[in-house]
Amino acid sequence: METTKEKVKPIVVDAKLLSRKQLTADVFEMKLESSLPFTFLPGQFISVVVPGAGPGGRDLRRAYSIASSPELMPSDNVFELCVKLVEGGPGTNYLNNMKVGESLKGSVPFGDFVYKTSSSKHVIFIATGTGIAPFRSMVLSKVFNENKPLSAKILFGARDANDLFYADEMVPLLGNGFVETLSRPTGNWSGFKGRVTDWLRQNSNAIDWKNTDFYLCGNGAMIDEVKQILTTNEVDKSAIHQEVYYKVKPGETHTSQD
Ligand SMILES: Cc1cc2nc3c(=O)[nH]c(=O)nc-3n(C[C@H](O)[C@H](O)[C@H](O)COP(=O)(O)OP(=O)(O)OC[C@H]3O[C@@H](n4cnc5c(N)ncnc54)[C@H](O)[C@@H]3O)c2cc1C
Numbered sequence: 261m262e263t264t265k266e267k268v269k270p271i272v273v274d275a276k277l278l279s280r281k282q283l284t285a286d287v288f289e290m291k292l293e294s295s296l297p298f299t300f301l302p303g304q305f306i307s308v309v310v311p312g313a314g315p316g317g318r319d320l321r322r323a324y325s326i327a328s329s330p331e332l333m334p335s336d337n338v339f340e341l342c343v344k345l346v347e348g349g350p351g352t353n354y355l356n357n358m359k360v361g362e363s364l365k366g367s368v369p370f371g372d373f374v375y376k377t378s379s380s381k382h383v384i385f386i387a388t389g390t391g392i393a394p395f396r397s398m399v400l401s402k403v404f405n406e407n408k409p410l411s412a413k414i415l416f417g418a419r420d421a422n423d424l425f426y427a428d429e430m431v432p433l434l435g436n437g438f439v440e441t442l443s444r445p446t447g448n449w450s451g452f453k454g455r456v457t458d459w460l461r462q463n464s465n466a467i468d469w470k471n472t473d474f475y476l477c478g479n480g481a482m483i484d485e486v487k488q489i490l491t492t493n494e495v496d497k498s499a500i501h502q503e504v505y506y507k508v509k510p511g512e513t514h515t516s517q518d
Contacts, residue, residue, distance in 0.1 A: 383413070
């Protein structure tokens, strides 16, 4: 299956914050109401204007995947974002400080990281941190649910249990296809211990490598490491889809799973 809708030209919208929900100590979800209806494909993102935060007081832009399904949009213009607060980061601090009733400006939709798996294949979504946002949009979408793959799995990597979220929504949708992996679990964690890459290596025999589409999103280092595993298992490039949120620069410690 190719995507069922043609991609559309981005439009500029104002989006009013209707509510926000803290998902972990540093991850929050924003429910926004757009001034105009817009069409997007699950996996696409909005380019948000961060006013006056650039050099010389110029505006900056930051990309945020839409975490809600397109089907929320046409009726009430509502969409959701899932954002990790980065210390000292202008974009995430701007969003974190927004009050209910205030509006942001953005252009939407952008991106080629969209769901396009046929119902004759398996799919494995692999995320660290807020990289799960586009996968939430995908598994909630009509495109996914009307063309279900042979099986669907979300591998969600975090550092410890305090960094996990969305299990309440994903388990009812995917059952044991929602797999949480913790690189540094504390307390009584009975789930998988290790990174998403460890899970892939340890479960290699259970994966139909040649008949699975892989969608990777989040930390660039994780994506590079997963791609090496996929290459070793002779996964065709056309079956690998990726969205790199950030690359950790030398000296930084902001990884979602290390
Ligand atoms: C297509 C696309 C979609 C994106 N969607 C989302 C999304 O849905 N939710 C989201 O939270 N972010 C998302 N991002 C990342 C987002 O655009 C910003 O880069 C991020 O929010 C940091 O912005 P900032 O201005 O606060 O900090 P910046 O000054 O831009 O970043 C400071 C440093 O923080 C680190 N960093 C950036 N993002 C993260 C992160 N998520 N976790 C840990 N460390 C990080 C980087 O090393 C960066 O150098 C997306 C990026 C892209 C390219």
